[in-house]
């Protein structure tokens with residue numbers, strides 16, 4: 471079990487729906503230069519949201535999932551691959567993943583990315599956000615945040631009252 475408490479001075483990086491949508495569009499502009507892709511593989515669950523946006527922008531209708539569980543809120547446990555890519559989509563990628571696009575919301579330590587890459591070594595791996603440890607695993611990303619930053623996604627958060635800076 472890797473505890474996030476090992477990471478000193480955690481900073482918060484809240485992302486709104488609007489910002490996330492814009493960052494996904496920016497990611498797609500970059501991916502459009504690299505494709506075309508036969509299919510998108512979303513790493514669940516966080517990758518489902520950017521995968522839908524990227525698929526819409528690139529006109530891709532074949533979408534599969536690789537289901538990985540590792541974090542229990544902010545603590546990372548052992549990685550569990552709950553579901554791999556379907557035989558049909560694996561065939562499109564010729565067994566090595568060539569021409570397939572893997573999408574996730576972020577790479578942090580890179581453990582999830584490494585596992586998925588081992589399943590499809592020639593696939594293109596894109597994430598919206600990247601931390602330094604995970605960055606070498608992704609082919610395309612949009613925004614880098616420091617390793618001691620926790621990204622708060624809009625599907626995990628809600629608007630709430632903030633006390634004023636000067637009480």
Ligand SMILES: O=P(O)(O)OC[C@H]1O[C@H](OP(=O)(O)OP(=O)(O)O)[C@H](O)[C@@H]1O
Pocket residue numbers: 513514515516517538539540541542546574575576577578579580581582583604
């Ligand atoms: O680079 P790593 O340190 O492996 O972390 C990155 C992974 O962690 C989060 O998923 P999580 O396991 O929390 O599951 P979820 O997508 O279902 O929320 C995130 O969506 C990435 O998939």
Ligand SMILES: Nc1nc2[nH]cnc2c(=O)[nH]1
Pocket residue numbers: 541576578619620621622623626
């Ligand atoms: N929401 C969220 N999940 C993560 N999983 C690994 N790192 C992060 C992060 O910074 N934010």
Ligand SMILES: [Mg+2]
Pocket residue numbers: 513514515516517574
């Ligand atoms: Mg995830």
